Amino acid sequence: MARKYAHTPRRGPSSTGPKSSGPKPSGAKPKGERPRPTPQTAPRGKSMPALASLIATLAPKVLRDVLDRGKRLESAIVDAQGADAKKRSTRSDRKLINKSLASLVRWWGWIEPLKLVQVEDQLLLAWLLDSTELPAVPRIWASKTAREYSRLSTGGDAPGWTARAETLKRFVAGRAVTADPWMLFPAWLRDELPLPPGEESAKARRLTFLHAVQAPPSLWVAVRGRPPKEVWDELVEAGHEPWVQRHIDSAARLEGDVDLRPLESFQAGALVAQDLGSQAVAHVCDPDPGERWWDLGDGSSLLTLGLADAMNGKGTIVSTFEHEPARRAAALRLRTSPFRNVAAKAWDGRRPPGKPGTFDGVLVAPPSSGVGSWRRHPEVRWIVKKEQLAELAARQKQLLELAATAVRPGGTLVYTVGTATLRETQGLINEFLQEHPEFRLDPFPHPLEETPTTGMVQLWPQVHDCESRFLARLVRTSKPAAAPAS
Incomplete structure (x- = not known):
């Protein structure tokens, strides 16, 4: 799938020639004299014991905010620390805090049933399940719970669920545990997940998918x-x-x-x-330089940049946002990009940002259940509830139908969501096509494989090392039929 980049180093001056015999710099030390040590600025980062204690203090509140209040992990961490926490910490401190608490959320389905009393035990087990190394902070948690860290084993590189379960069993030292992978995910996933590709049994393919979702993203x-x-x-x-x-x-x-x-x-x-699945979107859109596109996107502007790059910066892309903070953030990113053919505009969500039927292409990337984001944002699995799936699918269909009115005859309509549930992907597109005969599927080459598609494709983390992402490309063959007279 990927190949190592071969680099030809630039030629520079040779370093094998004779040393210069010119005069030494005026500040050179006489031979044999030791250089004086230069003053070192004390690092702003916390000591390892302080950092271990801070993470243990934050963990209960962050868990409550995520699991009970549906708060995103990053926001929960910021709220738990206070608004000025970033000023009082280093980047490496923040990364360790985020990694530790993300691991705890990711493996909570296995950790919670154990009823571990000490939060350090919870954090340590999550780290062991998620990582391949045991640095200072988890060693401090081990000492707090009277565990000998030299006896602990990490399972972050476990090749399958059996090996993952061994890490859990060693940690509880013989206690009876249930290491069912489905416990790590919401119950609704069983009913909503299509059968992943492969030659193994249906059960094995689903477990392989779950194992890939549980791994940190590339x-x-x-x-x-x-x-x-x-x-x-x-x-x-x-x-x-x-x-x-x-x-x-x-x-x-x-x-x-x-x-x-x-x-x-x-x-x-x-x-x-940018995730590989997200990068594939522009290749499915396949816009030509000089075309006019409407990006009814996901608000990150990354999909917009992919379109602009595919168009060589020529033509027009109208990127719309229903929320002003998202529009401002995207406009800032677009200003620092090499493209000047993109406009980030506020949008009321009710009508196209131009005359209907005049866009060469429209890209629709509505909010979804976010299964594709679970590797990077493990908390999302616990935030989205089963009853919300129908609401999400209804909004997705509404936006797709609105976008369809903007496409000219012969134009392209691309729908993409970062998820894999049937009702948000194939089911929604099939329903749309039944109700809109003026559109048909437009087959395209698989963006990551040497295979054709029917006009729809699902990307899988266990196959493509990317998020779970669905893409469909439609073409408008005619104007919609006129409504019958009443």
């Missing part, structure tokens, strides 16, 4: 507005190893914990962090 990046080779060269020279996707040469996976902020391409908006 870091995918996208190049926008520049030749990809230039950016991949920059990453290699900075010491990173981009693995370029075989079918999308502007997409690459980066290994490990990579800080993109120092890179010039990231600062210029030419390199963005």
